[in-house]
Amino acid sequence: MPCIVSRRGDAMHRPVSASDRQSKSIGNLIEVAKAKMFRKVMVLSASAGAGHVTAANALEGALRESGIAHEVVNLDVLKKVSPFMRSMYSKQYINLVNRAPHLLGAIYDATDHAKKFDGRRMTFDVANALPMLRYLTNERPDVVVSTHFLASELAAFATRRRRLNAYLATVITDFDAHAFWLSDPVDHYFAAMEDTARQLQHLGVNSDDISVTGIPISIKFAGAPSKSEARKQLGLREDLPVVLISAGGFGVGPVIETVESAMLCRTRFQTVVLCGKNEKLRAQLQGMQVITPSYFRDFHAVGHTDSMQVYMAAADLMIGKSGGLTSSECLASGLPMLIVNPIPGQEERNANHLLEHGAAASGNIRTLTYKLDKVISSPHQLKEMSDAATAMGHANSAREIVKRLQELASNEHRQSLSQ
Structure with a gap:
């Protein structure tokens, strides 16, 4: 050695x-x-x-x-x-x-x-x-x-x-x-x-x-608002769960497939897609929402934001990859993750740590609808995962x-x- x-x-x-x-x-x-x-x-x-x-x-x-x-x-x-x-x-x-x-x-x-x-x-x-x-x-x-x-x-x-x-x-x-x-x-x-x-x-x-x-x-996470206040700031409903879908800072990955799988869930919730710097992705999602509004109800596509701490404070679950920074922001926010198709290498290893500590669940595009329905419809499971995330977090x-x-x-x- x-x-x-x-x-x-x-x-x-x-x-x-x-x-x-x-x-x-x-x-x-x-x-x-x-x-x-x-x-x-x-x-x-x-x-x-x-x-x-x-x-x-x-x-x-x-x-x-x-x-x-x-x-x-x-x-x-x-x-x-x-x-x-x-x-x-x-x-x-x-x-x-x-x-x-x-x-x-x-x-x-x-x-x-x-x-x-x-x-x-x-x-x-x-x-x-x-x-x-x-x-x-x-x-x-x-x-x-x-x-x-x-x-x-x-x-x-x-x-x-x-x-x-x-x-x-x-x-x-x-x-x-x-x-x-x-x-x-x-x-x-x-x-x-x-x-x-x-x-x-x-x-x-x-x-x-x-x-x-x-x-x-960001030091902003140490002073993030409460869930109720965050939803008021973002114009989100308080009577439905909020699911974030992250495309990462550069807006890469199978985001469209993830959104389509989420829209098939039986449980009703609000969906916020964080498109990062990918304006083309954001425009595509907004176009899909206009064409099929009933399919994309309670849906929001957001571009690059400096208020990530507010979105995470408002949410009940994050769907995305297990990059070190996104995962750390979720942990500091007490936000459980549903990890989908992590990049082999560092993201897979990050995912293993999050799963081991109970702060995340995992799936792939084929099973995402089932996994998301199972987690978002169980307040008890969400609470356990949120507590585990908070225990790991460093705001x-x-x-x-x-x-x-x-x-x-x-x-x-x-x-x-x-x-």
Whole structure:
């Protein structure tokens, strides 16, 4: 088993020379040590799916609220890499999700081995991300927090080459820790749940370098309205259950089939479809509603929204895939999930955790009508699933990460000053 020790430990400790210390602003470091304030905190993500960027946005909000940094930079690293790499991580990923999900799952499983593919992957990533590496060198942040493994890898590479001297933290945005999340060095990992932390330890991460905080979601979820108030805000009825159907941030997946299956249920409920950024999907659903209004009664198709916490507060059940961010938002809202056709790989593993804890049920398009009727018509089952979701939830996850980060990185700065 590989051994990964943080820079505080002996195996990865990097002595700070006189020239290294002189290259920093001693005045800034003294200010940081006294006031627990950082000159610059950089949050890095990658728009390979919507979740990583959503997590980064949540951390940015919590950082700005906390006031611990004079400057907060939130950057999608794919904006500073080659066009080929950008396409591979974003467009090609979405294409695989839609056209060959089982191939994606096979790749995910085959690469889940610490260090096995590091050399080839690192060579490719560095060659295509030179602008991003130069950016890190020039910006000189005090703290770098990464919500995607590519961002974490690039920050670690810059540190090994002594182009970056910052506290490095990685936030795992799934319930399962894939080996790609490991980078060398990383000072601290933030894990979704205890199971995630145990997996990181099995991969060689020291337990002292892991905090279980949940996946960061918007601080708005900590102040979400009651179910009754949320329905009033959204114009939804209070006498019928509300079922959300999520297409994900990019509006991908078999949404039309899911909606059609839901409309066949015997139990009457209100349906709200969250179409994300897919305006074509939204228009298609609205067109179907106009053509067959009796079939699509109590039906609403919603585009991209910044009020997800309100929709989830209003709902009784979420139908969708088990992405890390959507699942975490549901858990924080005490909202049960009916997981349909999760993407092989990380979403299937996420689903296993949710099912194990009783916060979700699962099905496929063929059985969706039956499963949905069974769950939505049983207040007792919905209550049990909601309680299980609430027990797993971390509504203040972003704030918890920022608070812990302040403690850890401030201590690191004090140690560097004493050397």
